[in-house]
Amino acid sequence: MASPTRNPQLRKDPVTNRWVIFSPARAKRPTDFKSKSPANPNTSSNQECPFCIGHEHECAPEIFRIPPDNPDWSIRVIQNLYPALGREVPQHTIDWSPDPGSGLPPWGRVLEGFGFHDVLIESPVHSVQLCDLSPREIGEVLLAHRRRVEQIASYDSIKYVQVFKNHGASAGASLSHSHSQILALPVVPPAVSARLDGTKEYFDKTGKCSICEVQQEDLLIHASSHFISIVPFAATYPFEIWIIPREHSTHFHEIDIEKAVDLGGLLKLMLRKLSLQLNNPPFNFMIQTSPLRVNFSEKPYSHWFLQIVPQLTGVGGFEIGTGCYINPVFPEDAAEVLREVNVSI
Amino acid sequence: MASPTRNPQLRKDPVTNRWVIFSPARAKRPTDFKSKSPANPNTSSNQECPFCIGHEHECAPEIFRIPPDNPDWSIRVIQNLYPALGREVPQHTIDWSPDPGSGLPPWGRVLEGFGFHDVLIESPVHSVQLCDLSPREIGEVLLAHRRRVEQIASYDSIKYVQVFKNHGASAGASLSHSHSQILALPVVPPAVSARLDGTKEYFDKTGKCSICEVQQEDLLIHASSHFISIVPFAATYPFEIWIIPREHSTHFHEIDIEKAVDLGGLLKLMLRKLSLQLNNPPFNFMIQTSPLRVNFSEKPYSHWFLQIVPQLTGVGGFEIGTGCYINPVFPEDAAEVLREVNVSI
Numbered sequence: 001m002a003s004p005t006r007n008p009q010l011r012k013d014p015v016t017n018r019w020v021i022f023s024p025a026r027a028k029r030p031t032d033f034k035s036k037s038p039a040n041p042n043t044s045s046n047q048e049c050p051f052c053i054g055h056e057h058e059c060a061p062e063i064f065r066i067p068p069d070n071p072d073w074s075i076r077v078i079q080n081l082y083p084a085l086g087r088e089v090p091q092h093t094i095d096w097s098p099d100p101g102s103g104l105p106p107w108g109r110v111l112e113g114f115g116f117h118d119v120l121i122e123s124p125v126h127s128v129q130l131c132d133l134s135p136r137e138i139g140e141v142l143l144a145h146r147r148r149v150e151q152i153a154s155y156d157s158i159k160y161v162q163v164f165k166n167h168g169a170s171a172g173a174s175l176s177h178s179h180s181q182i183l184a185l186p187v188v189p190p191a192v193s194a195r196l197d198g199t200k201e202y203f204d205k206t207g208k209c210s211i212c213e214v215q216q217e218d219l220l221i222h223a224s225s226h227f228i229s230i231v232p233f234a235a236t237y238p239f240e241i242w243i244i245p246r247e248h249s250t251h252f253h254e255i256d257i258e259k260a261v262d263l264g265g266l267l268k269l270m271l272r273k274l275s276l277q278l279n280n281p282p283f284n285f286m287i288q289t290s291p292l293r294v295n296f297s298e299k300p301y302s303h304w305f306l307q308i309v310p311q312l313t314g315v316g317g318f319e320i321g322t323g324c325y326i327n328p329v330f331p332e333d334a335a336e337v338l339r340e341v342n343v344s345i
Numbered sequence: 346m347a348s349p350t351r352n353p354q355l356r357k358d359p360v361t362n363r364w365v366i367f368s369p370a371r372a373k374r375p376t377d378f379k380s381k382s383p384a385n386p387n388t389s390s391n392q393e394c395p396f397c398i399g400h401e402h403e404c405a406p407e408i409f410r411i412p413p414d415n416p417d418w419s420i421r422v423i424q425n426l427y428p429a430l431g432r433e434v435p436q437h438t439i440d441w442s443p444d445p446g447s448g449l450p451p452w453g454r455v456l457e458g459f460g461f462h463d464v465l466i467e468s469p470v471h472s473v474q475l476c477d478l479s480p481r482e483i484g485e486v487l488l489a490h491r492r493r494v495e496q497i498a499s500y501d502s503i504k505y506v507q508v509f510k511n512h513g514a515s516a517g518a519s520l521s522h523s524h525s526q527i528l529a530l531p532v533v534p535p536a537v538s539a540r541l542d543g544t545k546e547y548f549d550k551t552g553k554c555s556i557c558e559v560q561q562e563d564l565l566i567h568a569s570s571h572f573i574s575i576v577p578f579a580a581t582y583p584f585e586i587w588i589i590p591r592e593h594s595t596h597f598h599e600i601d602i603e604k605a606v607d608l609g610g611l612l613k614l615m616l617r618k619l620s621l622q623l624n625n626p627p628f629n630f631m632i633q634t635s636p637l638r639v640n641f642s643e644k645p646y647s648h649w650f651l652q653i654v655p656q657l658t659g660v661g662g663f664e665i666g667t668g669c670y671i672n673p674v675f676p677e678d679a680a681e682v683l684r685e686v687n688v689s690i
Contacts, residue, residue, distance in 0.1 A: 006675065013579035014555040016536075017543025020579045021671045084663075084671045108560070108578040164662030172661025183663055191361075191668030194535070198362025210359040215453070233453040234358035234365045286666030309665055316517025317509030318429075318528055320654055321631030323536030326366045326429045330351065 008086050008113025010187060019187050021113060023084045050081075051177035053124035063118060063151075066144055074137070075144050076121045077182075084183060085115030089157070116152055116184040120144055121177065129178050130165070131271035135345065138264030142255065145182065145287070149253040152184045153292050160185045160192055160291050163252070168282025171311045180285075188291045195288065196302060203301035211303035212248050218332040221273070221339050224266045226259045231331040231338070238329040239278060239338065241270050241308040250296045252289040252304045265345060267306065272343040274310050281310040353431050353458025355532060364532050366458060368429045395426075396522035398469035408463060408496075411489055419482070420489045421466045422527075429528060430460030434502070461497055461529040465489055466522065474523050475510070476616035480690065483609030487600065490527065490632070494598040497529045498637050505530045505537055505636050508597070513627025516656045525630075533636045540633065541647060548646035556648035557593050563677040566618070566684050569611045571604045576676040576683070583674040584623060584683065586615050586653040595641045597634040597649045610690060612651065617688040619655050626655040 009022045050058035053073070060079035067073065079087070090112040122130050122141050130138065149161045165180035166172035173179075202210035219230040221241065229243045243266055245259070255263070267285075274281060286309075290302040319325055354367045395403035398418070405424035412418065424432070435457040467475050467486050475483065494506045510525035511517035518524075547555035564575040566586065574588045588611055590604070600608070612630075619626060634649040641647045664670055 009675075011579035013577055014543050014547040015540055015559075015577070016579065016581065017539050017546070018579070018581070019669055020581050021669065022675050023671050023673055024675070160667075162663055162666050164666050166661040170659060172659050172663075181663070185667070185669070187669075189667035189669040190539070191666065194362050194668070195360055198359050201362070202359040214360075232358055232360070234356035234361065234363070236361065236363070236365055284662035284665055286662050288666065307666070309662075314515060314517055315660060316511040317629035317631050317654075318507055318517075318526070320629055321507050321509050321536065321633065321652070322505075322530070322534035323539070324364055324366065324530070324532075324534040326368050328368055330354075330367050330369070 008084065010111040010113055012109040012111075014108060018190050019111075021084050023113065049126050049175065049177050051119075051121045051175060051179060052126050060119075063148065064144075066140065073124060075123075075141060077144060077148050078119050078121065080117040080119050080181065083117035085113045085117055085185070087116055088114070089155075090114050111186060114157060114186050116158070116182065118148060118182040120148070120180045120182065122180060123178055126177050130167075130180075131268050131275065133264075133268070135265030135268055136261050138268055139257065139261035140264075141180070142260040142263060143257065145180070146253045146255055146260070148182050152182070153253070155184075156293075157186050158184045158292060159188045161289070162189070163287040163289075165285045166282075167284070168311070171282035171284050173282075192288075192291065196290075199301040199303070200299065203299055209248055209301055209303050211244055211305065214244060219335050221335055222266065222269060224262050226262045227266050229266055229270050231335040233331060235327055235329075235331045235334065236325045237309045238312055238327055239274065239310050239334045241274075241338070243267060243270065243306040243308070245304065248300060248303055250290045250300070250302045250304065252287045263306070267308075268345045269343065270308055270338075272345060273338050273341050274308070276343055277337055277341050278310055278312065281312060283308060283310045285309070353429065355456040355458055357454040357456075359453060363535050364456075366429050368458065394471050394520065394522050396464075396466045396520060396524060397471050405464075408493065409489075411485065418469060420468075420486060422489060422493050423464050423466065425462040425464050425526065428462035430458045430462055430530070432461055433459070434500075435459050456531060459502060459531050461503070461527065463493060463527040465493070465525045465527065467525065468523055471522050475512075475525075476613050476620065478609075478613070480610030480613055481606050483613055484602065484606035485609075486525070487605040487608060488602065490525070491598045491600055491605070493527050497527070498598070500529075501638075502531050503529045503637060504533050506634070507534070508632040508634075510630045511627075512629070513656070516627035516629050518627075537633075537636065541635075544646040544648070545644065548644055554593055554646055554648050556589055556650065559587075559589060564680050566680055567611065567614060569607050571607045572611050574611055574615050576680040578676060580672055580674075580676045580679065581670045582654045583657055583672055584619065584655050584679045586619070586683070588612060588615065588651040588653070590649065593645060593648055595635045595645070595647045595649065597632045608651070612653075613690045614688065615653055615683075617690060618683050618686050619653070621688055622682055622686050623655055623657065626657060628653060628655045630654070 006024050008024060010019050011022060012019045060081040063077045065073040066075040145163050152158055152161055161184045163182050199210050215233055219233060221229045226246055227243050228246060229241055232240060232242050286307045288307050289304040296302045351369050353369060355364050356367060357364045405426040408422045410418040411420040490508050497503055497506055506529045508527050544555050560578055564578060566574045571591055572588050573591060574586055577585060577587050630651060630653045633652050635647040
């Protein structure tokens with residue numbers, strides 16, 4: 001590339017009508033894009049893994065650890081070494097608006113790429129996967145996510161915080177040591193806007209929250225004290241799972257210790273069921289929460305949930321072109337397959 | 346699966362607010378989803394390829410061939426053996442509406458899975474790829490797509506026709522013999538609605554078509570008599586390319602012979618450049634056109650184009666959760682890389 005190093009940017013094209021993050025810290029040279037088989041991250045051993053206990057100095061700066069100030073930590077939250085966004089609060093916003101008086105071209109919009117991109121190391125031990133932890137330990141991971149989201153929520157220009165996990169190389173994990181990520185954005189992303197449009201439309205028609213009203217009969221996999229797990233009615237991906245709080249709650253970071261441990265158990269159960277029925281597939285999970293600083297008290301149509309997607313099928317031209325997905329497994333059938341397998345947690 | 350065979354369905358979840366196609370003809374049993382490496386379709390030889398000349402009897406029914414009634418064909422359009430949608434016009438529509446008087450549950454919506462899913466075999470010869478054909482031959486492929494779209498457009502219940510190509514196993518191609526696909530839908534898909542919302546918003550503000558006005562300076566790769574090829578201003582994927590008609594045109598199927606041959610040459614040039622700079626990557630192309638039976642004459646904000654996406658990066662939890670993409674290559678840099686490589690076509 002001939003260009004000098006640049007700061008990250010968000011751009012919105014008036015054609016696709018979608019923000020895209022341009023991230024030079026994650027840049028590769030063109031030759032790095034040459035098509036080849038992905039490296040298997042599972043080949044990295046304990047000795048060379050920066051997320052293992054004793055290798056803390058190889059990581060980007062730490063934000064906090066649990067327990068605090070303890071070399072024998074169980075969870076660490078650190079900065080991502082290759083962040084998608086820059087954590088320096090911008091001095092000048094470079095938002096090109098189509099305002100005729102601005103003198104700037106009306107075509108596209110640009111925002112400075114401000115945000116946070118952090119990593120949560122879920123265990124000090126290289127070979128321990130999330131579903132190997134106890135419900136209480138998974139609950140502590142979830143509470144560490146809550147704490148980091150609360151810290152980030154103090155920045156006015158952050159509009160949405162996405163918590164997610166990539167497990168397996170083909171699901172996007174670049175290191176096999178169990179971890180999840182927290183990416184805080186200065187915009188509300190398109191899938192979140194579409195979800196809120198959908199639940200608002202339902203609320204406006206019925207006066208009810210569509211997620212509180214979710215059809216359970218054939219779609220239920222399991223119920224715990226505070227959550228249910230279902231295959232959604234129009235699951236985008238085969239064997240997709242949603243874990244939904246039984247009591248209406250708009251934001252993930254409202255979760256308390258009791259609910260976090262209960263969710264830990266149900267998440268562990270679902271990951272074990274997927275692993276047994278689908279041969280330890282690569283998977284992602286995403287916490288689908290609500291934008292920050294939006295008050296849903298008058299129209300309570302937003303309800304957070306945790307989405308699990310095993311990566312079993314690729315994306316082709318049809319999906320890229322239309323945004324529409326083809327799922328070969330009816331949700332009722334997927335729910336039955338996941339209900340019937342017995343696992344102990 | 347315990348369930349009996351079902352007809353394809355489209356379902357819309359009020360939470361995601363997106364249609365998903367459930368397609369039993371493409372169903373696999375749960376064991377078929379067990380995680381494993383994808384088979385390499387390139388291992389199939391001429392002898393066992395149903396798309397090769399002489400193997401026509403192994404395919405689903407033919408729709409037309411070019412030249413007609415000629416055993417020495419150059420292009421065949423056939424039905425997909427594993428169609429995502431059923432081509433029988435439904436007797437009863439099973440659209441659950443949230444109408445309180447309907448007696449049906451208000452939760453989700455269901456449509457019968459009516460539509461067409463066809464395959465266009467681009468050459469009779471197994472080893473010939475699309476970019477090996479001459480501009481005129483590629484033009485004939487595009488005109489065959491136009492003809493099939495025109496045939497499908499006579500069905501009132503078809504709202505959108507997606508023409509696309511998957512090249513390479515990881516881009517979704519299940520057979521290596523060069524082919525593209527035509528999938529006709531009874532709904533306008535979400536990416537198309539989002540695109541039209543974007544271009545309409547721009548038109549309402551400026552009175553102009555945003556695609557006619559596309560910024561060219563740093564983003565232009567090449568211009569032909571009737572088309573330009575650019576890297577879009579907010580490219581979702583690294584090295585994404587759009588080929589845009591220079592003259593405003595709403596629907597792909599308005600293309601004439603002269604323009605189809607000109608587009609054939611420019612498409613060949615772009616595929617050659619991608620192949621050289623990125624080591625023959627898997628790729629998709631999609632024809633981004635307008636919904637059928639929508640009259641854009643008063644508000645000419647819809648303008649078709651051809652989108653090419655090399656598949657270089659996977660999709661992880663962040664992209665699934667947010668619908669927002671991270672692109673490590675600035676569009677100006679990608680355009681420069683693609684401009685500077687010299688290829689002859």
